[in-house]
Amino acid sequence: MSRNLATTPRADGFRMPAEFEPQEQVFMIWPERPDNWRDGGKPAQRAYADVAKAIARYTPVTMLVSAGQYENARARLPREIRIVEMSSNDAWVRDCGPTFVINGEGETRAVCWEFNAWGGLYDGLYFPWDSDNLIAKKIAELERTDYYETPGFVLEGGSIHVDGEGTLLTTEMCLLSPGRNPGMTRSHIEEKLAEYLSIDKVIWLTDGIDPEETNGHIDDVACFVRPGEVACIWTDDEADPFHEVARKSYETLSRATDAKGRTLKVHKLTTTKVPVTLGAGFAIDEIEGTAPRTAGDLCIASYMNFLITNGAVIVPQYEDEHDALALTQIKAMFPDYDVVGVPTREVAYGGGNIHCITQQQPGRSAR
Amino acid sequence: MSRNLATTPRADGFRMPAEFEPQEQVFMIWPERPDNWRDGGKPAQRAYADVAKAIARYTPVTMLVSAGQYENARARLPREIRIVEMSSNDAWVRDCGPTFVINGEGETRAVCWEFNAWGGLYDGLYFPWDSDNLIAKKIAELERTDYYETPGFVLEGGSIHVDGEGTLLTTEMCLLSPGRNPGMTRSHIEEKLAEYLSIDKVIWLTDGIDPEETNGHIDDVACFVRPGEVACIWTDDEADPFHEVARKSYETLSRATDAKGRTLKVHKLTTTKVPVTLGAGFAIDEIEGTAPRTAGDLCIASYMNFLITNGAVIVPQYEDEHDALALTQIKAMFPDYDVVGVPTREVAYGGGNIHCITQQQPGRSAR
Numbered sequence: 001m002s003r004n005l006a007t008t009p010r011a012d013g014f015r016m017p018a019e020f021e022p023q024e025q026v027f028m029i030w031p032e033r034p035d036n037w038r039d040g041g042k043p044a045q046r047a048y049a050d051v052a053k054a055i056a057r058y059t060p061v062t063m064l065v066s067a068g069q070y071e072n073a074r075a076r077l078p079r080e081i082r083i084v085e086m087s088s089n090d091a092w093v094r095d096c097g098p099t100f101v102i103n104g105e106g107e108t109r110a111v112c113w114e115f116n117a118w119g120g121l122y123d124g125l126y127f128p129w130d131s132d133n134l135i136a137k138k139i140a141e142l143e144r145t146d147y148y149e150t151p152g153f154v155l156e157g158g159s160i161h162v163d164g165e166g167t168l169l170t171t172e173m174c175l176l177s178p179g180r181n182p183g184m185t186r187s188h189i190e191e192k193l194a195e196y197l198s199i200d201k202v203i204w205l206t207d208g209i210d211p212e213e214t215n216g217h218i219d220d221v222a223c224f225v226r227p228g229e230v231a232c233i234w235t236d237d238e239a240d241p242f243h244e245v246a247r248k249s250y251e252t253l254s255r256a257t258d259a260k261g262r263t264l265k266v267h268k269l270t271t272t273k274v275p276v277t278l279g280a281g282f283a284i285d286e287i288e289g290t291a292p293r294t295a296g297d298l299c300i301a302s303y304m305n306f307l308i309t310n311g312a313v314i315v316p317q318y319e320d321e322h323d324a325l326a327l328t329q330i331k332a333m334f335p336d337y338d339v340v341g342v343p344t345r346e347v348a349y350g351g352g353n354i355h356c357i358t359q360q361q362p363g364r365s366a367r
Numbered sequence: 368m369s370r371n372l373a374t375t376p377r378a379d380g381f382r383m384p385a386e387f388e389p390q391e392q393v394f395m396i397w398p399e400r401p402d403n404w405r406d407g408g409k410p411a412q413r414a415y416a417d418v419a420k421a422i423a424r425y426t427p428v429t430m431l432v433s434a435g436q437y438e439n440a441r442a443r444l445p446r447e448i449r450i451v452e453m454s455s456n457d458a459w460v461r462d463c464g465p466t467f468v469i470n471g472e473g474e475t476r477a478v479c480w481e482f483n484a485w486g487g488l489y490d491g492l493y494f495p496w497d498s499d500n501l502i503a504k505k506i507a508e509l510e511r512t513d514y515y516e517t518p519g520f521v522l523e524g525g526s527i528h529v530d531g532e533g534t535l536l537t538t539e540m541c542l543l544s545p546g547r548n549p550g551m552t553r554s555h556i557e558e559k560l561a562e563y564l565s566i567d568k569v570i571w572l573t574d575g576i577d578p579e580e581t582n583g584h585i586d587d588v589a590c591f592v593r594p595g596e597v598a599c600i601w602t603d604d605e606a607d608p609f610h611e612v613a614r615k616s617y618e619t620l621s622r623a624t625d626a627k628g629r630t631l632k633v634h635k636l637t638t639t640k641v642p643v644t645l646g647a648g649f650a651i652d653e654i655e656g657t658a659p660r661t662a663g664d665l666c667i668a669s670y671m672n673f674l675i676t677n678g679a680v681i682v683p684q685y686e687d688e689h690d691a692l693a694l695t696q697i698k699a700m701f702p703d704y705d706v707v708g709v710p711t712r713e714v715a716y717g718g719g720n721i722h723c724i725t726q727q728q729p730g731r732s733a734r
Binding site: 001002003004060067070071079080082083084085086087131134138141142144 | 368369370371427434437438446447449450451452453454498501505508509511
């Protein structure tokens, strides 16, 4: 049974765990829409399959696949990846999927935020988003997990990171954006995060690095490495398009204290040497209602967009000169973890990376 | 993980349990196609919901629902019914779903038969049946159950009943029909049943009561009540359209012995007093490729089409004078069970009843 609860997680003794806490499984959505992914989604499907296989060495993976792609996905993925039919508008389960919360007994519940394609009719990326907005509830019911809805409150999982001890990282650019919850003040939004994730302190960065896409999701800029420690993107190259956001974010994090009063240790993580851009001649359908993708567009290729999962960190690799440096820096932050690079330049072409295309279900235990 | 096994259940120590053995859950598929169900499927949806609710008092129910009907089904069904998105061609999970087998340790696996809409291009009831033919494998993967495929061998769950001790009941009309496995002899088919269900003896009845629809599924004619005992439809009314099949089936069963050498005790179960027919003015779409439904058509309304599930028997009720008599006769066969009647005349209008629209997953234990 999967009950739709009218209470809140905080009232019920549930909190959002950090990504470095134990996970039961990871969800992904198989990409296919030809107006976002080049060449009918085929290169992206290969990259998603590689990410799923890398994760499955540490954590069971469930891939959600449309009816039309079910047989192809089954043929492309090894048997250890579980495939479940589910309709969607695109393939970003971090943002349309549920945020799971747990209690002291290891019970898991889901928070099903409203999803409006990163800005709804104001500056969202596609229309409609009705199937995506059902994904979180469908996942909860699939797994027989009770859930909370947040009617009228829009949030994506990629816009928040938590330390599991009461602290949440986010950006003003996203959470205060006019396309999401325009009637809500900063303090009202903080109250929602407090109630639905059991958060005591929100650390606000000003901006993210993709104002045009997700309106600045935190998961391309910074994350928690462990309680009291964060990672933040960094570049000394003033010509890097992400230089200014990196510098400001690093300064803010260096001055910040967390919910327990700790000053944060901040690890620097490199940006790519060369910005990733959409290639000329990419075959991407043009559809009314979908944000256009044009040759030369800057892609959001951040090494920060990794997934921490049961003793491993699964890290994007962009065929860039800094790929190896990023792995070395992440290994220094996570000395006890396997650090696994996966080539995902094709995922960046679609607008995100490994963290954006995964959503962990914390749980009773790792596999 | 859900492996696709190249061995057979018998070789691996698995057998099909009887319906009266413990069940973990029951699957159903939400009806909707307007060329089979009158009035856009709305009366049938109410009946399916009533059946699901009746079963859920004894056994957890998972309702498989198309993307388009997901939200409506969620609104029509109570929370204790789990809803999972899955595409289908129609709503007969007994026939397109898997037949589950178990071993001595209580492990469950699925047998995924080929499904061709009760006769394929020879005399099948609709075209295409591609989504239905994927249902069994999708259910197996959903439940992380290993499965066996039977490439080139067509079978529907409604065409077989077993006693769990090596005996299988079926009809020649169905299993030897030209639309299913025309190249296979009776003994070759018996070998398949032996290998995939661990069957030692097949009891063949000649005919079923619906030559035009399922080509005579056994589940409208007879079933096992417990090892050594069967139920068989019966009527003294020579004008009853099912009189002759009932008489011949009763005689065959009375002479039969099972896999253990027992002579069967045969219980009589009444037919309806008045045959059920399609009403005039039913709004049913006419679609090329779908068998037409015409006012006055005889419907297959058999009380035998009940589901045995964890201490209960869920029995069709047809607004017929014999409804109460059927319940009394079934209670006499199953004195220790709850016998629960559910009004399902609308399901009969679509071509089957409670047994046809359910598929049990045997398992570790009842709820």
